[in-house]
Amino acid sequence: MKKLILMCLVMIAAACMVAAGLANPRCRAQGVPLIVITDGKSYLAGEINVDAGLTTISNKVFSCVPVHPFKKGAVVAAQVSDDEGWSVETAQLAVGTRKVSFPVLALVHRQTVYPARLKVNLDIKPGVAIQMDGYEIESARSIKAGESIAVLVSSGSAMFSAESVGNGSKAKPAFSAYKAGTKSSERSAALRAWRTVKNHRRIGI
Numbered sequence: 712m713k714k715l716i717l718m719c720l721v722m723i724a725a726a727c728m729v730a731a732g733l734a735n736p737r738c739r740a741q742g743v744p745l746i747v748i749t750d751g752k753s754y755l756a757g758e759i760n761v762d763a764g765l766t767t768i769s770n771k772v773f774s775c776v777p778v779h780p781f782k783k784g785a786v787v788a789a790q791v792s793d794d795e796g797w798s799v800e801t802a803q804l805a806v807g808t809r810k811v812s813f814p815v816l817a818l819v820h821r822q823t824v825y826p827a828r829l830k831v832n833l834d835i836k837p838g839v840a841i842q843m844d845g846y847e848i849e850s851a852r853s854i855k856a857g858e859s860i861a862v863l864v865s866s867g868s869a870m871f872s873a874e875s876v877g878n879g880s881k882a883k884p885a886f887s888a889y890k891a892g893t894k895s896s897e898r899s900a901a902l903r904a905w906r907t908v909k910n911h912r913r914i915g916i
Contacts, residue, residue, distance in 0.1 A: 716739075717870040723747075737812075752792055753792060754790040754792050754795075755790070755791055755792075756790060757789055757790065758788055759786070759787045759796045759818060760782045760787075761785040761787065763783055764780070764781060764783040765777040765779070765780050765781045766780065767780070768870075771844045772831070772846035772888075773830055773831050773832055774829070774838070775829040775842070775849075776827070776829075776830075777825055777826075777829055777864070778804070778815060778826045778827060778828065779802065779819075779825070781825075781868055782818065787816050788800070789816070795818060795819050796816075796817065797911065798816040798817065798832075798903075800814070801814055801815060802826050804826055804861035805881060806874050807874055811861075813827045814826075814911065815903075815909075817911070819904045819907045820856050820900055820907060821900065822900060824902035825864055826858075826864075828855070828859055828861060829870060829888075830858070830859045830864045831855070831856055831857065831858050833856050834854070834856050835850045835853065835854040836853055837850055837876070838850075838851070845881070845888075846889065846890060847888070847893075848888045849877045849887055850885065851884075851885045852876075852886075860873075860874065860884070860886060861874070863905055863908055865905060868889065868897065869888065869893065869898065869902075870886075870888040871884035871886070871888075872885045872887070872900075874886070875909065882906070882909075883902075
């Protein structure tokens with residue numbers, strides 16, 4: 712009964728959005744349903760407002776370039792719920808031998824997550840922690856200078872490879888880079904957001 716009531720309320724809200732002209736035209740133009748209910752969660756056609764521009768992060772160890780460098784104030788068509796936002800637009804990244812699609816922007820677990828390409832400037836040995844130029848870096852495999860890897864950036868304070876090691880709940884990034892001084896709780900939140908985006912499937916399309 713509660714689910715039925717919730718569904719009715721969401722449908723009413725969606726109808727009000729249409730009547731008021733608030734449903735994002737970008738979503739409609741891209742064939743996104745006005746409302747989708749997945750696993751008991753409701754998503755509406757909406758938008759994400761970019762509060763801070765996504766810029767290149769560059770230091771002595773790596774340079775990290777967003778796939779889509781949104782500027783401050785950009786409006787991104789998205790499917791949104793009460794606590795999540797997923798851009799309609801996706802980008803394909805090479806993960807090992809596969810091509811994997813990720814949303815160009817996501818808001819999950821109070822983190823802004825976006826895909827980027829990271830180019831390493833020096834050799835990184837597996838299991839050897841590097842603290843340099845304001846970042847703490849570790850890799851589960853060797854990475855050669857000049858190699859590029861696909862990463863997911865979490866709120867600009869953490870970068871995780873799209874490639875992972877391990878399975879299920881034990882999966883972890885093959886490469887990680889945290890801003891020096893990032894608190895343990897912030898690291899956990901960033902890692903949780905990485906897992907959510909990694910496991911995300913496009914909603915209702």
